[in-house]
Amino acid sequence: MAGPENTWDDALSLQEVGEAVALAEILPLLPAAPLASLGPGDDAAVLATSDGRVVISCDMMIEGPDFRTDWSTMADVGYKAIASNAADIAAMGATPTGFEIAVAAPAGATLGDVRQLARGFAEGIQAMTPGAGVLGGDLSRAPVWTIAVTVIGDLAGRAPVTRSGARPGDILAVSGELGLSHEGLTVLRGAKGAAEIRVALAHPAAQHHVRPTPPIAKGVVAADAGATAMMDISDGLVLDARRMANSSTVSLHLDPGLVWSTHALFGGEDHGLLACFPREESLPPSFRRIGWVRARQDDTAVFLEGTDLQASLGGWDPFAAKDAK
Numbered sequence: 201m202a203g204p205e206n207t208w209d210d211a212l213s214l215q216e217v218g219e220a221v222a223l224a225e226i227l228p229l230l231p232a233a234p235l236a237s238l239g240p241g242d243d244a245a246v247l248a249t250s251d252g253r254v255v256i257s258c259d260m261m262i263e264g265p266d267f268r269t270d271w272s273t274m275a276d277v278g279y280k281a282i283a284s285n286a287a288d289i290a291a292m293g294a295t296p297t298g299f300e301i302a303v304a305a306p307a308g309a310t311l312g313d314v315r316q317l318a319r320g321f322a323e324g325i326q327a328m329t330p331g332a333g334v335l336g337g338d339l340s341r342a343p344v345w346t347i348a349v350t351v352i353g354d355l356a357g358r359a360p361v362t363r364s365g366a367r368p369g370d371i372l373a374v375s376g377e378l379g380l381s382h383e384g385l386t387v388l389r390g391a392k393g394a395a396e397i398r399v400a401l402a403h404p405a406a407q408h409h410v411r412p413t414p415p416i417a418k419g420v421v422a423a424d425a426g427a428t429a430m431m432d433i434s435d436g437l438v439l440d441a442r443r444m445a446n447s448s449t450v451s452l453h454l455d456p457g458l459v460w461s462t463h464a465l466f467g468g469e470d471h472g473l474l475a476c477f478p479r480e481e482s483l484p485p486s487f488r489r490i491g492w493v494r495a496r497q498d499d500t501a502v503f504l505e506g507t508d509l510q511a512s513l514g515g516w517d518p519f520a521a522k523d524a525k
């Protein structure tokens with residue numbers, strides 16, 4: 201026994217305790233979803249929504265291409281999984297209300313590992329989506345840690361804000377960080393060995409990389425302020441702006457008067473919100489202008505100082521990546 205909080209010792213392997221015990225130990229650590237009339241413990245959850253429509257998205261995090269356990273604690277991994285998924289719901293102008301979480305653990309995983317992971321999920325929900333909870337999920341085994349999260353959101357009567365609504369004359373704006381996660385990734389990649397990694401993790405940018413806290417609540421704020429288009433910046437500003445421009449059949453011009461680093465242009469995983477607004481006066485306080493929308497010029501999606509960034513290298517592609525983000 202490990203004290204009043206834990207019924208079973210953290211050091212026990214999942215193979216020793218089995219799935220039933222592991223689930224019984226971690227489910228109490230996770231917040232319940234208020235909109236679930238039937239939550240974890242049955243074959244499926246049952247939701248009640250105030251809107252009648254459901255916003256839904258899913259994402260995966262796999263040890264290796266998406267995170268490294270020598271950089272991140274399991275609590276960090278759980279926290280980041282909530283951040284990356286909640287940002288997709290926020291980008292639609294909706295509020296995250298519930299998470300379905302599936303975890304596959306490697307053979308050497310311990311009960312303490314999955315407890316840490318569950319605590320990270322709970323910490324992320326409390327910090328970024330305090331009205332949400334966990335609806336259910338699954339626990340299995342895989343060669344490496346694999347986390348798949350499905351997130352549900354509520355529009356509360358609003359129209360969804362899509363990528364395709366940007367119009368010429370709109371203001372291009374962002375809420376949240378640009379490039380800080382990639383700066384942190386660069387710091388961590390430069391660290392060799394456990395001692396250097398510990399030093400690197402003290403860097404604020406590295407902490408932002410392993411445990412980002414994007415402006416989830418600002419998605420609803422942007423929608424209420426009249427945002428015409430919006431998306432989560434997960435794969436880098438230029439790459440994601442290109443997606444918005446192509447969906448809206450416009451060109452996005454980045455303000456040459458701003459200071460643009462390679463991190464800010466091409467770094468991903470900040471999970472800030474990129475949005476368009478009909479006029480600068482409509483920008484909510486949490487958003488800052490970074491450019492403007494113009495009519496489409498040939499096939500060019502994103503400009504900076506007249507330079508077409510269409511063919512620029514950068515941004516996250518899991519099939520092109522050589523190591524973890």
